[in-house]
Amino acid sequence: MTSRKTFGVVTARWPGIFASIAILGVSGPSHAATAADQLYERTLMTSADARCRLFKPAVGSALDAARAQARGATLRSGVSQNEVTALEARAHAKAGAASCGSKDLTTAADRVRKAFDGYSTMLRMAYPGDRATWQADRSVSATIAVWRLSQPSSFGRDRLVFGLSGRANDMLAVANFADNAQPYAARLVLRDTLRTQGPYLNARNAKGLAANAAPRNASRVFGAETRDDAPLTLLPTGAKTGLSFRFPREAGDALSRLDPREAATVEFVFTSRSGQDVVRRAYVEVGDFAAGRAFLR
Template sequence: MTSRKTLGGRMARWLGIFVTTAGIGASSQAHAATAADQLYERTLMTSADARCRLFKPAVGSALDAARAQARGATLRSGVSEVQVQAVEQRARAKAGVAACNSPDLQTAAGRVRQAFDGYSTMLRMTYPGDRATWQADRSVSATIPIWRLSQPAGFGGDRLVFGLSGRANDMLAVAVFADNAQPYTARLVVRDTLRTQGPYLNARNAKGLAANAAPRNASRVFGAETRDAAPPTLLPTGAKTGLSFRFPREAADAMSRLDPREAATVEFVFTSRTGVDVVRRAYVEVGDFAAGRAFLR
């Protein structure tokens, strides 16, 4: 989207990019305002596109990915979830009353096309986070399973690749275990956004990403729907064999609603010799998962 400096006064007022940041600390206010401005603009234009069909699908998906990325940046800047939702609601309300043939809207749409046309043709994107990185790839294959959005992780001596794969963007956890152990199932544990007011950041007696994972009593748990031998193209680098667990589509929706700073937990469940379940846990940084997912559309 065109920056504040290049927008004329009338256009800037119509877009409403001078977003209030009441309640944000002075030290972070400038950064938060910039991120919130971008969130407002991109939410407004994605909402207007949904009503007026302003953009071709490739440009629309690129804009939506940028909107999701701006949302994550706004949360990272210290703005609360409630404040972010207020910005989004204000943007959607503005888009809802704009006439599709409005000169201001058409001018703004033209600037979006100019800004995102090249972005919409990109096949790959990297979304770095605080501790981990998502790799997005728009390539598809009718015969070879490939990662479309993925993040690797290590846990103990074991390794994991987690993300979306294939034409259907199935959510998978593909794991290799150093001792050749065979879990009988896997679970994805994410914060329940309907029962909590925000992420749990460094709130637990843990290190690394584990410190940013929500406690069990504040989480939703998704059990794996399938357990299969992993295709070689999805295995962690250098691995020859491994297991693939597929989670329900609803799990991807739930993860898209999380704060980028928090972590999701992937649990692998084994049966011990005594018959008691043993769990090994891996942690995945949420980061720009929502932006990467939107990029694939």
């Protein structure tokens, strides 16, 4: 399991609880109680912000990114999805019962604001998972295609970068094929949260992510909407050519709802000499995709 360390903590008195707002980074042990406490407190404050408009958008988004990261840490610590949902419901109820003008809420908001002012101006952030890392970058360019949230992956001799690119945060799979093969289509396969009761975590300690991908009959399939030659700036490191496939915006929402420990499958479809379809599969760890996506806002 990936370890964590708290870089900075601001503790604010809240009616009946302590609202400890922390920025999580890398290294140091992670405990279920700590992650769950942080999720409760950050959910409470983001809920209060939505109702009372406590923070400027940049600070509110930074707090929401930290909330999403705490949610991922809580699930990775072994807390069930149902328990997480119940915890979040309690936090929303607590925030809804507080007066927007109360002294306690004003004090808590002031301390949150001070804690996240600096965080909201950061341009880059790394989100390590159990096996892979999402790299987030808020910088954008009007002329150069850049990754804003990305995770590299290798599958056989082929390589992939998957994530969000450009001002529109397009969801892309950019692949380089060692044998210069040309797939005619790409598909993103994600667990269907409406048809399943939880993730398929068959072998967390085994090598590779395939064991944590949902079976096809329990998944949603998103076909790529476009296929283009990839810009050099989006290619896997060292690659000179590659193809870029863009997936529907809805796929990003679906990926954000998954458990951080599970895997998404990217399928590339080729036509063989016999005319039959041949599929090559790459796997991406869900990890803190939701937190990185919130960071970009």
